[in-house]
Amino acid sequence: MSDLFDHLFEEDDEEVEIVDSRQSTVDSQSTVDGNLSTPLSTVDCELSTSRRILSVTDLTVRVRDLLEAELFEVWVEGELSNCRVWNTGHLYFTLKDSSSQLRGFMFRSALRYLKFKPTDGTRVVARGKISVYEPKGEYQLVCEHLEPQGLGALQLAFDQLKTRLQAEGLFDAARKRALPALPRKIGVVTSLDGAAIRDIIKVLRSRYANVHLVIRPARVQGEGAAIEIAQAMRQIGRVPAVDVVIVGRGGGSIEDLWAFNEEIVARAIARSPVPVISAVGHETDVTIASFVADVRAATPSAAAELVVSRKDEFGAQIDRLRDRLRASARARVQRLSRRVHVADSRPAFAGVPGRVAMRGRHAAELTHTLARLVRADVAIHDRRLQHLERQLATYDAGRRLAAIGTRLVAAEGRMRGAAARRHDRARAQFQRAAGRLETLSPLAVLGRGYAVAWTADKTRVLRDASAVEPGEMVNVRLARGELECEVRTRTLSTTEDTEGQT
Amino acid sequence: MDTSIKDFEAAIAELETIVKKLEEGDLPLEQSLALYERGVQLSRFCHARLEEAERRIEILNERGELKTAPASLSDQHDR
Numbered sequence: 001m002s003d004l005f006d007h008l009f010e011e012d013d014e015e016v017e018i019v020d021s022r023q024s025t026v027d028s029q030s031t032v033d034g035n036l037s038t039p040l041s042t043v044d045c046e047l048s049t050s051r052r053i054l055s056v057t058d059l060t061v062r063v064r065d066l067l068e069a070e071l072f073e074v075w076v077e078g079e080l081s082n083c084r085v086w087n088t089g090h091l092y093f094t095l096k097d098s099s100s101q102l103r104g105f106m107f108r109s110a111l112r113y114l115k116f117k118p119t120d121g122t123r124v125v126a127r128g129k130i131s132v133y134e135p136k137g138e139y140q141l142v143c144e145h146l147e148p149q150g151l152g153a154l155q156l157a158f159d160q161l162k163t164r165l166q167a168e169g170l171f172d173a174a175r176k177r178a179l180p181a182l183p184r185k186i187g188v189v190t191s192l193d194g195a196a197i198r199d200i201i202k203v204l205r206s207r208y209a210n211v212h213l214v215i216r217p218a219r220v221q222g223e224g225a226a227i228e229i230a231q232a233m234r235q236i237g238r239v240p241a242v243d244v245v246i247v248g249r250g251g252g253s254i255e256d257l258w259a260f261n262e263e264i265v266a267r268a269i270a271r272s273p274v275p276v277i278s279a280v281g282h283e284t285d286v287t288i289a290s291f292v293a294d295v296r297a298a299t300p301s302a303a304a305e306l307v308v309s310r311k312d313e314f315g316a317q318i319d320r321l322r323d324r325l326r327a328s329a330r331a332r333v334q335r336l337s338r339r340v341h342v343a344d345s346r347p348a349f350a351g352v353p354g355r356v357a358m359r360g361r362h363a364a365e366l367t368h369t370l371a372r373l374v375r376a377d378v379a380i381h382d383r384r385l386q387h388l389e390r391q392l393a394t395y396d397a398g399r400r401l402a403a404i405g406t407r408l409v410a411a412e413g414r415m416r417g418a419a420a421r422r423h424d425r426a427r428a429q430f431q432r433a434a435g436r437l438e439t440l441s442p443l444a445v446l447g448r449g450y451a452v453a454w455t456a457d458k459t460r461v462l463r464d465a466s467a468v469e470p471g472e473m474v475n476v477r478l479a480r481g482e483l484e485c486e487v488r489t490r491t492l493s494t495t496e497d498t499e500g501q502t
Numbered sequence: 503m504d505t506s507i508k509d510f511e512a513a514i515a516e517l518e519t520i521v522k523k524l525e526e527g528d529l530p531l532e533q534s535l536a537l538y539e540r541g542v543q544l545s546r547f548c549h550a551r552l553e554e555a556e557r558r559i560e561i562l563n564e565r566g567e568l569k570t571a572p573a574s575l576s577d578q579h580d581r
Contacts, residue, residue, distance in 0.1 A: 181511045182510045182552065187562075197575070201559070201575070209557075212557075212559075213558070213560065213571075214561075214562055215559065215571065215575075216561075217563075236562060238566075239568070314510075314548075315552050317514065318517070318545055321514070321517045321518060321541075321545060324521045324525060325520070325542065325545065328521065328524035328525050328534075329524070329538050
């Protein structure tokens with residue numbers, strides 16, 4: 001407040017000129033005669049005892065000093081009339097009641113802090129100082145603050161309720177619930193006639209979001225609005241599958257938003273069985289409801305954005321996971337088919353032992369299954385794409401084409417282009433691989449440390465130690481590379497023992 | 503839907519774990535196959551949940567009855 005005062009005094013000179021400039025238009029408003037009578041009489045008494053004769057200017061200055069010293073901060077209530085904002089941005093007005101009137105003005109610098117637009121006929125409470133405009137001998141109210149009558153009481157009620165609910169812990173961060181990842185139905189408590197519901201629907205439509213709204217209409221201003229909102233909150237929280245509620249309204253004056261500062265609304269929000277998003281007015285509007293709500297959205301549109309963008313994020317996350325899932329399956333398929341190729345390139349392995357062949361069949365079966373799954377997965381994606389296309393067809397293409405076109409192209413590129421083509425390739429490669437898996441490479445077994453021993457001329461696989469004599473050379477194939485070995489001793493009792501060394 | 507999937511959030515978490523495991527490799531073929539199958543099932547579930555919501559607007563009246571919203575409300579931005 002003291003800042004405001006300083007500012008006012010600094011601007012005093014400017015003010016004189018301004019008042020001067022309006023003289024011609026508002027001369028008839030002059031109130032010099034009647035209203036100065038009381039302070040003058042006091043001055044008169046002092047003068048008569050001292051017998052000093054003053055100039056008009058001296059007297060006027062004296063009056064001004066007396067008034068400014070005595071009435072440097074007054075609160076006065078009355079009805080605004082003759083409100084006029086001069087081209088300098090300062091406001092001129094007359095404040096009146098049934099029997100008197102008071103001229104007043106307000107600097108532009110103070111005017112811009114007002115939360116309402118002063119208009120004729122508004123009952124207001126004004127705060128300021130009384131000053132005198134010397135050239136006209138007029139006194140006037142230099143107004144520093146104006147508020148609609150009753151607003152002071154509202155502000156007080158707001159502060160008291162806020163303090164009380166805060167003390168109860170209703171605003172505690174620990175009470176705030178997380179929004180559901182994917183609301184099944186979104187409850188909305190607001191007026192059907194207001195801007196809020198239109199804004200919410202507009203955002204959801206522009207974002208092409210398939211969400212299910214359940215609106216519980218409630219009057220959001222005027223007598224009884226708070227009770228309606230509270231009832232609506234109680235009701236909507238009980239609707240099955242509604243797992244988040246947006247409560248709010250569009251912008252308005254502080255009185256218009258007042259229902260959201262009522263205790264009954266605050267408590268209904270606090271008791272809601274599902275998380276509540278408050279969306280009252282504009283960014284700068286602060287209500288008790290927004291303190292109690294689990295999440296405060298700056299506007300109803302922002303609340304809708306919040307719900308939709310979370311959904312988009314999850315969609316993208318799942319797409320990424322799905323891509324990675326496929327990539328890992330593809331990598332697996334490729335590893336398998338590499339083995340098959342290796343086996344193919346070694347025709348000498350035709351007569352592999354039975355166990356290895358069994359493993360080969362098993363692996364082939366599994367690989368087939370994997371291929372089938374990947375195929376089915378791709379088919380599902382194709383169906384999704386078709387579904388999207390059908391959806392597109394049911395919407396007004398002209399209007400939405402830009403938005404959905406981007407999405408569809410992305411979806412198509414992702415699903416059909418990248419996934420399907422890649423998978424077709426993988427599948428074909430895979431089927432070839434699977435077909436050859438009947439002769440699965442024993443290298444898989446060799447990889448685990450087994451070795452295959454051959455006669456030195458590599459014509460026969462050794463299954464019996466009796467097939468070679470000590471001193472003979474044998475060939476041992478490992479997972480990587482081969483060894484030429486000389487047999488030192490044989491142990492004929494076991495069937496498949498082969499000893500050797502380099 | 504699949505009763506072994508608790509909810510959307512749980513499904514995403516499980517899918518994430520599966521993908522990580524598969525990407526690390528080293529698993530026997532049978533196990534990767536089972537994981538892959540489960541992963542596909544989970545991602546299908548998630549997609550279905552994302553898309554299952556109807557684009558729909560209903561009005562809840564004072565008696566707790568749900569009615570489809572008047573076309574004027576849902577169509578007002580189409581023109």
